[in-house]
Each structure stands twice: as C-alpha cells, then as structure tokens.
Amino acid sequence: MERFNEHIGAVNSCHNDARIQFKSFQDQRHSVSNVLRSCGREIDIAYRTRLTAALDVTRFLLKQGLAFRGNDESTSSSNRGNFLELFEWYSQRNTEIFEVVNQNAPANNQLTSPMIQKDLAHACASKITSVIINDIGDNYFSLIVDESRDSSVKEQMGVVLRYVNKEGRVIERFLAIVHVSDTTSLCLKDAIDSLFVQHGLSLSKLRGQGYDGASNMRGIKILSKP
Known part of the structure; x- marks a missing residue:
C-alpha cells in the first residue's frame, strides 16, 4: 500500500491530474470541441436572427421608397433616420430580436452600418432584377x-x-x-x-x-x- 500511495501521490500529483483529465475526456459534454460547437451554433442563430430583422427593415423601406439615412445618427439623436429607428422599433416589439441586437450584439457585428444597409439594398435589387429577367x-x-x-x-x-x-x-x-x-x-x-x-x-x-x-x-x- 505504501508503494501505491507513493505512486498516486498528493492531490496535485501527476497521477491525479492524469486521472481527472481522463474523466473529463470521457465526458464529451464538457469537452472543448463540444463547448465551441455549442457556442458556434448559438452565434450562428443570433446572427441569422439579426440579419433577418435588418433585411425585413430594408425590404419595408425599399417597398415604400423611403430614405435609409438620417441627418444625425448618433446615439443622442432623437431621430436617427428611418433604418435605425425602424430597426429599434422592430426589436422593441419582438423579444427574440431584442436579445440579439444593439447592446446584446457584438460591437463589430451590429448589421446597422451604412455599408451593411447598402449591401442589403443591393441584394434586394439583385433578387428583384433576377425575378424580372426570369419573367421575361x-x-x-x-x-x-x-x-x-x-x-x-x-x-x-x-x-x-x-x-x-x-x-x-x-x-x-x-x-x-x-x-x-x-x-x-x-x-x-x-x-x-x-x-x-x-x-x-x-x-x-x-x-x-x-x-x-x-x-x-x-x-x-x-x-x-x-
């Protein structure tokens, strides 16, 4: 038993550390790859929800022939323009969207910048043009x-x-x-x-x-x- 105790060592020994790692390896639910996959799926779902909301706002403004930008789009402005105001109004009335936009979204992935607005408008125009050409x-x-x-x-x-x-x-x-x-x-x-x-x-x-x-x-x- 003395030999076994010497082999096992203290709580922080190499043997106990290897045993703990082996148990963690057997439990795949807590593995690094599984955690990353779970986070990746959540990020994808949040991104898709945020993109769909931005696209819905874009389609509405294009259909009504309304301008996207505002004169003052700062956070302190009382009217930030049609796109940002409608996007905010939309998120306030939909809990699923509210949880993934504005302060709940990454700072570099808001999907509300002027460049993103133009990309969404161009995508809608390309889709509409394709439908017209196919109809002809x-x-x-x-x-x-x-x-x-x-x-x-x-x-x-x-x-x-x-x-x-x-x-x-x-x-x-x-x-x-x-x-x-x-x-x-x-x-x-x-x-x-x-x-x-x-x-x-x-x-x-x-x-x-x-x-x-x-x-x-x-x-x-x-x-x-x-």
Missing part, C-alpha cells in the same frame, strides 16, 4: 430609356422594359439606373449593350425602343418648309 424569359420585349441628371449633377440613364407576361398582360418593369459620362448616342448605346450583357438579354428579342427627351437617339429631325 425568351419572350420579346421593348425598351424605354430616359436620361437626366441626379442631385450631384451626374448624368444617369433610367431603363424600363415592357413585355407581355405568361398570362398575356402587358407589364412594365424598371430595370436599372446606369450612370453615364455623357448623353451622346454612342455612350447611351454602349451603356445599354453592357446592361443587356450583364442580365443576359438578347438584342434579337428587342422589338421596340423609346427615348423620352433624348433627341440625339432619335436622329436628326428634318423640318419641311411650310
């Missing part, structure tokens, strides 16, 4: 283009597609706004070609064109003498 399919369509300047005095071109859907109804869908360097016919044509290539549209299916206000795309108008 292999059918014929016409093109309506209007050009104007935005508030920053940059030339831009709005593109609308007009087609007949599978139910036989005439549909008009806004496709995109394209910034152009100028409004010459060559520049507008190159922009339209690039837009068609981007969305997989074929010029062979184009059966009509309208350029409201863009006289340089209509050609020279010859006035007859009275």
Whole structure:
C-alpha cells in the first residue's frame, strides 16, 4: 500500500491530474470541441436572427421608397433616420430580436452600418432584377430609356422594359439606373449593350425602343418648309 500511495501521490500529483483529465475526456459534454460547437451554433442563430430583422427593415423601406439615412445618427439623436429607428422599433416589439441586437450584439457585428444597409439594398435589387429577367424569359420585349441628371449633377440613364407576361398582360418593369459620362448616342448605346450583357438579354428579342427627351437617339429631325 505504501508503494501505491507513493505512486498516486498528493492531490496535485501527476497521477491525479492524469486521472481527472481522463474523466473529463470521457465526458464529451464538457469537452472543448463540444463547448465551441455549442457556442458556434448559438452565434450562428443570433446572427441569422439579426440579419433577418435588418433585411425585413430594408425590404419595408425599399417597398415604400423611403430614405435609409438620417441627418444625425448618433446615439443622442432623437431621430436617427428611418433604418435605425425602424430597426429599434422592430426589436422593441419582438423579444427574440431584442436579445440579439444593439447592446446584446457584438460591437463589430451590429448589421446597422451604412455599408451593411447598402449591401442589403443591393441584394434586394439583385433578387428583384433576377425575378424580372426570369419573367421575361425568351419572350420579346421593348425598351424605354430616359436620361437626366441626379442631385450631384451626374448624368444617369433610367431603363424600363415592357413585355407581355405568361398570362398575356402587358407589364412594365424598371430595370436599372446606369450612370453615364455623357448623353451622346454612342455612350447611351454602349451603356445599354453592357446592361443587356450583364442580365443576359438578347438584342434579337428587342422589338421596340423609346427615348423620352433624348433627341440625339432619335436622329436628326428634318423640318419641311411650310
């Protein structure tokens, strides 16, 4: 027994330390890998809930055509803009969302920054455009283009597609706004070609064109003498 006691040693001996580690290894519920997996699942669920809430707010603002940003988005502001205010209102009325946003979310993973707002808006626009292109399919369509300047005095071109859907109804869908360097016919044509290539549209299916206000795309108008 003296030999056994010498082998076992004190409470902090190598033998007792190895025995404790072996018992911990047998209990996989408390293993490091299992703890990390559990935390990882919780983080994923919280992130998905937070992202879904931000996406819901984005979809609402886009559908209503409302601005996202505010003049003063600081924490002391009484009105931080539509996105942040609606996001806060949404979380206050949903316990599941409230537990994973704002002060309960990591500081570097709030999903409310202007860059995230733009990414969500672009994702929604990409999804909507994909639905429009799929709805057109292999059918014929016409093109309506209007050009104007935005508030920053940059030339831009709005593109609308007009087609007949599978139910036989005439549909008009806004496709995109394209910034152009100028409004010459060559520049507008190159922009339209690039837009068609981007969305997989074929010029062979184009059966009509309208350029409201863009006289340089209509050609020279010859006035007859009275």
